[in-house]
Amino acid sequence: AQTVTQSQPEMSVQEAETVTLSCTYDTSESDYYLFWYKQPPSRQMILVIRQEAYKQQNATENRFSVNFQKAAKSFSLKISDSQLGDAAMYFCAYRSTDSNYQLIWGAGTKLIIKP
């Protein structure tokens, strides 16, 4: 069974600086999808970025980018020019290719932005 590990329960960063959130996963599959979701205090789960395992190029979305290391099974999220609105829980998720399309979730990292 696949597992997702986020080893940093909490991270803090100064506003306007860069922060990297770590995520590792375990799988025997070769084709899969990885996601980062943001959950602000409003509780809404918001998709930040996605990565397709068969693509070597790292995904980017404005200030958000990933460092996808398939061999190392690592999928870290880099947030550049951190803003106060980035403060939230961040979850890494793995999309299984089995029939139920289940998302396997990490436990989350709480990101604090210091003004």
Next chain:
Amino acid sequence: NAGVTQTPKFQVLKTGQSMTLQCAQDMNHEYMSWYRQDPGMGLRLIHYSVGAGITDQGEVPNGYNVSRSTTEDFPLRLLSAAPSQTSVYFCASSYWGGYYGYTFGSGTRLTVV
């Protein structure tokens, strides 16, 4: 464009009571699912559906029931509430395969006393 709508946002139940959490989406997504979120843990899949009339169990299905009579609606029923079902519940939907991610509702915070 409402996306995924969940009701209610908050609910308190007594042990043994039953209730239904509502979920509706207006994006014509084939796939719908229910997750629960507990403190210190990632979300866990309860039940899912790949289309009207088709449902199946996820990782933690015990104590819950679902049905999918239309593409739009996917209610979650708690049969006899227990304190262990205190959690935040999310409904999520996607196009077939979920390759581009899932759209989530705003969640329901359920407390069972």
